Amino acid sequence: MAPFRLSKSRLLSGLQCPKRLYLEIHRPELAEQSKSAERLFSNGHLVGDIARRAYPKGRLIGHTIDLRAALAQTAEELKGEGSMTLFEPAFQHGGALVRADIFSRKGPRHHVVEVKSSTAVKDYYLNDVAIQYWVIGGAGVPLDSISIAHVDTSFAYEGDSDYRGLLKRVDVTGEIEECIAEVPDWIRQFRKMLAGRMPKIEIGRQCSKPFDCPFIAHCSQGQPEYPVELLPRGGKVVEQLRAAGYRDLRKVPGSMLETGKHKLIWRVTKSGKAEVDARVRKLMRELPYPRFYLDFETIQFAVPIWRGTQPYEKLPFQWSCHIEREGAELTHREFIDVSGGPPMRAFAESLIKNLGERGPIIVYSHFERTAIKSLIARFPDLDRPLNKLIGRLRDLLNITENSYYHRDMKGSWSLKAVLPTVAPDLDYASVGEVQDGGDAQGAFIEIIDPATSGERKQKLTNDLKEYCKLDTLAMVRLARFLAGK
Numbered sequence: 413m414a415p416f417r418l419s420k421s422r423l424l425s426g427l428q429c430p431k432r433l434y435l436e437i438h439r440p441e442l443a444e445q446s447k448s449a450e451r452l453f454s455n456g457h458l459v460g461d462i463a464r465r466a467y468p469k470g471r472l473i474g475h476t477i478d479l480r481a482a483l484a485q486t487a488e489e490l491k492g493e494g495s496m497t498l499f500e501p502a503f504q505h506g507g508a509l510v511r512a513d514i515f516s517r518k519g520p521r522h523h524v525v526e527v528k529s530s531t532a533v534k535d536y537y538l539n540d541v542a543i544q545y546w547v548i549g550g551a552g553v554p555l556d557s558i559s560i561a562h563v564d565t566s567f568a569y570e571g572d573s574d575y576r577g578l579l580k581r582v583d584v585t586g587e588i589e590e591c592i593a594e595v596p597d598w599i600r601q602f603r604k605m606l607a608g609r610m611p612k613i614e615i616g617r618q619c620s621k622p623f624d625c626p627f628i629a630h631c632s633q634g635q636p637e638y639p640v641e642l643l644p645r646g647g648k649v650v651e652q653l654r655a656a657g658y659r660d661l662r663k664v665p666g667s668m669l670e671t672g673k674h675k676l677i678w679r680v681t682k683s684g685k686a687e688v689d690a691r692v693r694k695l696m697r698e699l700p701y702p703r704f705y706l707d708f709e710t711i712q713f714a715v716p717i718w719r720g721t722q723p724y725e726k727l728p729f730q731w732s733c734h735i736e737r738e739g740a741e742l743t744h745r746e747f748i749d750v751s752g753g754p755p756m757r758a759f760a761e762s763l764i765k766n767l768g769e770r771g772p773i774i775v776y777s778h779f780e781r782t783a784i785k786s787l788i789a790r791f792p793d794l795d796r797p798l799n800k801l802i803g804r805l806r807d808l809l810n811i812t813e814n815s816y817y818h819r820d821m822k823g824s825w826s827l828k829a830v831l832p833t834v835a836p837d838l839d840y841a842s843v844g845e846v847q848d849g850g851d852a853q854g855a856f857i858e859i860i861d862p863a864t865s866g867e868r869k870q871k872l873t874n875d876l877k878e879y880c881k882l883d884t885l886a887m888v889r890l891a892r893f894l895a896g897k
């Protein structure tokens with residue numbers, strides 16, 4: 413069998429987990445790409461486009477699929493005289509192939525910029541650029557320096573498509589020496605591994621670090637129903653349990669667990685009996701009426717589109733609120749702005765208008781507090797009424813975490829994990845395409861895209877409304893459950 417030519421992304425997969433690389437090459441059909449990976453990919457594209465704008469004379473080497481053609485075109489371009497900038501040029505050396513985001517030649521000097529949509533230089537990027545440095549140098553184009561360009565969160569968009577300053581360039585040439593020396597070994601080892609049997613590697617921390625592995629469903633087959641990995645922030649404890657041969661949480665001796673939360677999860681998982689702290693009933697019953705159950709949806713743009721906003725700033729565009737009055741029917745109010753214009757001002761004003769003057773505002777995270785504080789910073793004239801709302805917030809997540817656990821929650825207190833255990837008749841699967849916060853962001857982006865049809869926009873808007881409404885109804889049902897009603 414011919415030796416495998418490894419792309420940079422394949423080498424990085426191998427560094428995460430050799431089994432991942434093996435599956436990518438030999439069983440790619442088993443991969444299940446997560447929606448978050450797709451979103452990351454699309455952010456990468458947007459940021460990449462902005463990075464290229466700084467090089468108006470840059471030429472794109474196409475041929476995304478036909479790598480031989482990409483290599484030939486790159487070689488042809490490099491024969492030219494003088495300074496140049498190439499986007500996506502291809503280089504190969506020693507059994508590896510890379511495509512550089514931005515390659516430039518100025519006189520005798522060569523430089524590469526690797527563009528990332530993240531907000532900082534992460535440790536594992538150094539492997540990424542070391543591979544490029546080694547391959548490009550080996551291909552006869554020695555690099556003088558290599559940089560990582562990442563999103564600078566302090567950038568504030570002032571409009572008119574002016575994104576100068578969005579990206580921050582960090583020269584990492586001096587930091588990759590050790591990694592560069594390892595690249596030939598990585599290639600050798602991976603090629604040998606790929607020519608043999610699939611490595612026996614069990615699931616572990618590597619499955620989500622630095623990226624979610626697309627083979628997790630495949631590798632999780634045969635795992636116990638309640639694996640030790642479900643312990644939240646398990647880290648070292650999970651490692652110790654696995655090293656001691658434990659896979660099923662129910663079989664672990666309680667003495668190996670330390671925190672109260674881990675012991676609670678273990679106890680309930682073993683017994684199968686949910687636990688509710690007796691004190692929570694009184695606490696919930698004493699909450700005064702009217703009660704407002706509130707939830708926000710927000711959008712984050714790697715490349716901001718509204719004047720005065722920053723990269724990855726969480727900008728609210730939708731809220732849902734169920735209002736519970738003593739002895740009265742539950743009522744519902746909502747707000748959504750999918751016009752494509754900045755929704756923040758109307759969002760803030762509608763909150764003030766609809767949430768009344770008194771009564772607890774029950775939320776399910778710390779996030780709503782943070783979001784309202786950001787609105788205050790943005791609209792100082794709304795300071796007083798928004799601060800009043802903050803004073804009324806009660807975090808139901810915090811209350812639930814400290815008072816309730818059912819083994820079907822599998823180590824999570826997210827509303828989606830809790831809901832089936834307290835209100836099995838409510839189901840997120842019934843609310844259409846939007847089933848989590850990531851979907852909500854995806855739907856929002858699709859709705860404001862001028863290319864989306866009116867019919868599609870309407871459907872997604874309805875799905876968003878149903879989703880957010882279900883979140884606040886779920887909170888009502890959970891609050892009633894905890895109150896013993």
Ligand code: SF4
Pocket residue numbers: 428429430431432433435613614615616618619620625626627628629631
């Ligand atoms: S799921 Fe985990 S063990 Fe399986 S291939 Fe991916 S990283 Fe490796």
